[in-house]
Amino acid sequence: MKYHIILLWLFTMVSQALYAQSNGLSDGQRLIVDKLIRAASAGDKRQIAAMVVYPLRRTYPLSDVKNKAEMLARFDTIFDGELLRRIARSKTDDWSVVGWRGLMLDNGALWMDDAGGITAINYQSEKEKVLLERAIQKDKQQLPSSLQQLATPLYRIITKHYRIRIDELAGGQWRYACWSLKSAKKDADLVLYNGVFEAQGSGGNHTITFANGLYRYVVSINRLGTRETPEAVLTVFKEATVLLNDPGKITRN
Structure with a gap:
């Protein structure tokens, strides 16, 4: 799927760009990595679960892991034997310092902060x-029949004025659907196709643009930014004129 290729590109670009900054660990960072390596070697679920920073995001529409109890219940699904072996067999030299993001293993398969917290796991077990495929099927069933033909749900976004979905269809085509927050209709108010992806630098920020005659609907996804930077922004243009600049949040399960 095109989305998975783009996700891999994002992880690779971010990892490579940040890797160029520094790959040397301080003594304190080595202690942090050694602690996780020992826990993985021992298969210590409770120790590893205690090191995770919650909520831990999973690929939508899987639900995020909200706390330690949920992690222990889902541990074998997230930290399967393969991931535990990767961690347990790693040496501190296999980890890299990547600026403010902290430490990464295997080009971003797992991330830790400088306090020893596991902040992201981009690895996905079999x-x-x-479970992801089942969640996708369940997600489809909640949509009106006109929108159920999709391959992968990408984003659900709530802005000040709209509820937005971006989905990948068969063949790698991207679809935009939106509903006014005031609308009670199940069918979308507007559906557009053939979204065009454009990366904004190497930090993972990107835009997806949908054309509609003289109008362009640009959805910006901000993975990097300040505390004030919205997670997503819908900008509507009529030719070169901005008609709407609508900040929003990406919603997750």
Whole structure:
């Protein structure tokens, strides 16, 4: 799927760009990595779960892991044998310092902060892939029949004025659907196709643009920014004129 290729590109670009900054660990960072390596070697679920920073995001529409109890319940799905072996067999030299993002293993398969917290796991086990496919099927069933033909749900966004979905269809085509927050209709108010992806630098920020005659609907996804930077922004243009600049949040399960 095109989305998975783009996700891999985003992870690779971010990892490579940040890797160029520094790959040397301080003594304190080595202690942090050693602690996780020992826990993985021992298969210590409770120790590892205690190191995770919650909520831990999973690929939508899987639900995020909200706390330690949920992590222990889902541990074998997220930290399967393969991931535990990767961690346990790693040496501190296999980890890299990547600026403010902290430490990464295997080009971003797992991330830790300087306090020793596990902040992201981009690795996905075979069990989780099966659960993801089931979640996608369930997500489809909640949509009106006119929108159920999709391959992968990408984003659900709530702005000040709209509820937005961006989905990948078969063949890698991207679709935009939106509803006014005041609308009670199940069918979307507007559906557009053939979204065009454009990366904004190497930090993971990107835009997806949908054309509609003289109008352009640009959805900006901000992975990097300040505390004030919205997670997503819908900007509507009529030719070169901005008609709407609508900040929003990406919603997750």
